[in-house]
Amino acid sequence: MKQQSFFHALNIRHDVCVGCSHCIKVCPTEALRVKEGRALLYPDRCISCGECYRVCPFHAIVVEDDDFNRIYDYKYRILLIPSVFFGQFNKQISKEEINGILLDLGFTDICPVEHTVKVLSEAIKQYIPQHERPVISSFCPAVIRLIQVIFPALAGNIMRLKQPLEITTHYLQQLYIQEKNAKLDEIGIFYITPCAAKIASNKAPVGENESPVTGVINMKNLYNRVCQAYKQKNKPSVEFNTLQVSAREMKWTLTGGEAENLAGFRCLTVDGVNNVIDILERLENDEITGIDYLELRMCDESCPGGILVQGNRFLTAARLRGLADTAPMENSATDRFNDYLMQNMPVGEIQPRAMVKYDRDMATALKKMEQARRLKKQLPNIDCGACGAPSCEALAEDIVRGLAEQNSCIFMQTQHQKEGTLSSESAIRIRESIWGKDRFTGKS
Amino acid sequence: MRLNFNIEGGDFTKAGSASSQVKKTLKQINVSPTIIKRVVVALYEAEVNIVAHAFRGNISVDIEPEQVHVQLTDEGPGIPDIDRAMQKGFSTASPKVREMGFGAGMGLSNIRDNVDTFKITSEVNKGTTLDMTVLISDNQ
Numbered sequence: 001m002k003q004q005s006f007f008h009a010l011n012i013r014h015d016v017c018v019g020c021s022h023c024i025k026v027c028p029t030e031a032l033r034v035k036e037g038r039a040l041l042y043p044d045r046c047i048s049c050g051e052c053y054r055v056c057p058f059h060a061i062v063v064e065d066d067d068f069n070r071i072y073d074y075k076y077r078i079l080l081i082p083s084v085f086f087g088q089f090n091k092q093i094s095k096e097e098i099n100g101i102l103l104d105l106g107f108t109d110i111c112p113v114e115h116t117v118k119v120l121s122e123a124i125k126q127y128i129p130q131h132e133r134p135v136i137s138s139f140c141p142a143v144i145r146l147i148q149v150i151f152p153a154l155a156g157n158i159m160r161l162k163q164p165l166e167i168t169t170h171y172l173q174q175l176y177i178q179e180k181n182a183k184l185d186e187i188g189i190f191y192i193t194p195c196a197a198k199i200a201s202n203k204a205p206v207g208e209n210e211s212p213v214t215g216v217i218n219m220k221n222l223y224n225r226v227c228q229a230y231k232q233k234n235k236p237s238v239e240f241n242t243l244q245v246s247a248r249e250m251k252w253t254l255t256g257g258e259a260e261n262l263a264g265f266r267c268l269t270v271d272g273v274n275n276v277i278d279i280l281e282r283l284e285n286d287e288i289t290g291i292d293y294l295e296l297r298m299c300d301e302s303c304p305g306g307i308l309v310q311g312n313r314f315l316t317a318a319r320l321r322g323l324a325d326t327a328p329m330e331n332s333a334t335d336r337f338n339d340y341l342m343q344n345m346p347v348g349e350i351q352p353r354a355m356v357k358y359d360r361d362m363a364t365a366l367k368k369m370e371q372a373r374r375l376k377k378q379l380p381n382i383d384c385g386a387c388g389a390p391s392c393e394a395l396a397e398d399i400v401r402g403l404a405e406q407n408s409c410i411f412m413q414t415q416h417q418k419e420g421t422l423s424s425e426s427a428i429r430i431r432e433s434i435w436g437k438d439r440f441t442g443k444s
Numbered sequence: 445m446r447l448n449f450n451i452e453g454g455d456f457t458k459a460g461s462a463s464s465q466v467k468k469t470l471k472q473i474n475v476s477p478t479i480i481k482r483v484v485v486a487l488y489e490a491e492v493n494i495v496a497h498a499f500r501g502n503i504s505v506d507i508e509p510e511q512v513h514v515q516l517t518d519e520g521p522g523i524p525d526i527d528r529a530m531q532k533g534f535s536t537a538s539p540k541v542r543e544m545g546f547g548a549g550m551g552l553s554n555i556r557d558n559v560d561t562f563k564i565t566s567e568v569n570k571g572t573t574l575d576m577t578v579l580i581s582d583n584q
């Protein structure tokens with residue numbers, strides 16, 4: 001498969017960003033720096049996890065979703081709702097009402113994403129015994145990208161099967177073609193996304209050339225639209241009951257949701273970015289034995305903790321569990337398409353994308369790394385961030401790569417000024433190159 | 445480039461820190477994952493042997509574009525019969541060590557299987573030295 005350039009679904013609004021440096025500290029791949037008073041993203045390292053989005057106090061980081069009006073390019077406009085969407089609302093507003101309001105926005109049909117979890121669970125149960133264990137779930141696109149960039153040796157463990165989003169899309173296409181005589185290009189299937197990672201996986205899927213899903217809609221936008229309609233007491237023109245999902249299927253997006261569908265296998269479930277990194281670190285060291293399936297989710301509490309999901313993640317998860325309690329035990333609606341869905345489930349090989357830290361040539365890389373190590377010894381090792389890099393180690397790397405200079409470090413700079421080897425003008429120029437010119441003029 | 449580590453006998457909580465650090469370094473210069481795995485497995489086993497069987501030790505790791513060379517020296521009881529110690533399944537591990545999941549007697553042979561050169565010398569009541577090399581460029 002052709003390697004795509006790294007699509008990132010998060011962008012920095014340079015007119016809003018003030019270079020506060022909150023984001024550079026939380027990025028798990030150290031993809032962010034402060035330069036000229038603004039956050040700067042190294043796109044090849046971005047895994048669209050959204051940690052920067054969470055901490056930005058100025059809302060300068062935006063999620064690139066699709067233009068809503070694109071839905072009108074299609075005769076059949078189907079909205080795919082992940083169950084977590086309903087977890088955001090309190091009991092006063094029913095699922096049927098929410099569906100009705102969403103239909104009124106211009107969709108012709110609505111379907112739960114998790115409608116095809118059962119057939120996927122069967123496929124996974126067949127997949128695990130035939131592959132190297134532990135098999136790592138392909139559910140969370142941020143985890144897949146994290147593995148590609150930081151744990152390339154584990155790329156082969158990622159399960160090469162699609163997830164409910166893509167499988168349900170295939171199902172709906174087939175259903176519409178068979179039952180409504182629809183043509184494929186008349187069917188637009190749009191997904192409400194809880195995160196940036198799912199957008200990245202829609203625009204630049206891994207292991208596939210193109211995602212079957214037509215487009216992605218920001219969950220925050222639709223949450224607002226539903227709340228608005230509800231508050232203005234605009235009763236939906238219809239109350240709409242979607243296709244079935246079973247209780248177990250409904251919980252797929254929750255932590256442990258996959259494990260619950262894979263009875264008989266030894267599953268380990270881990271959520272939260274630091275926990276996921278720790279477990280992958282251990283897997284790479286061969287420390288994990290006796291596990292068949294690793295369910296890894298980048299967000300704390302999985303998708304209820306997604307950056308576009310409204311409210312408290314624990315409450316969202318609890319409400320979703322409550323909803324699942326009222327769902328049927330079994331969903332057999334998709335059974336007749338099982339063969340077709342099974343055939344369309346595998347994806348191609350998942351390539352590692354190890355980031356080139358120093359150089360492609362190993363001898364050069366080694367030399368540069370040694371240089372960086374020596375430099376790091378001279379730095380104060382307090383990771384203050386005044387240089388615009390997330391840590392002293394990252395600055396040392398940047399210096400060696402020609403992206404920063406020793407005096408970018410405020411301590412080195414002060415030392416050199418004290419020794420008389422750096423003029424005050426040069427010092428100011430360096431500081432301004434990192435934090436911007438406006439930073440060093442008095443506030444009126 | 446050289447990395448040095450000190451190892452304390454009996455401190456299992458820190459066993460593996462040298463191999464993690466070496467792994468991190470090799471990843472940063474894009475050594476192939478299969479080679480990294482061999483280095484990490486061999487180094488980890490050797491590190492644990494010092495923790496489990498000796499009093500204290502030192503590890504030095506030399507990373508070059510062609511090879512990774514590791515030398516581990518320890519102060520400890522030494523190994524009276526190296527040929528026997530190398531046999532799969534031979535172990536003098538105490539019940540305490542076995543309780544922690546070590547002591548299957550597989551360490552030394554596992555090390556030998558993962559490296560390209562392997563040399564072990566030992567003096568009873570003094571200590572043990574292990575020299576090993578993993579070639580990088582050949583299998584790239």
Ligand SMILES: Nc1ncnc2c1ncn2[C@@H]1O[C@H](COP(=O)(O)OP(=O)(O)OP(=O)(O)O)[C@@H](O)[C@H]1O
Nearest residue numbers: 493497522529535536537546547548549550551552
């Ligand atoms: N550094 C050392 N100092 C003293 N004795 C050692 C040292 N390394 C190994 N030995 C001896 O050699 C034996 C075999 O070592 P080996 O690593 O193969 O197995 P083990 O350490 O007993 O168990 P395992 O490595 O499978 O957990 C040990 O039981 C111990 O008696």
Ligand code: SF4
Nearest residue numbers: 140195297299303306
């Ligand atoms: S856990 Fe869910 S919401 Fe969070 S990044 Fe992964 S898929 Fe997106």
Ligand SMILES: [Mg+2]
Nearest residue numbers: 492493551552
């Ligand atoms: Mg051993």
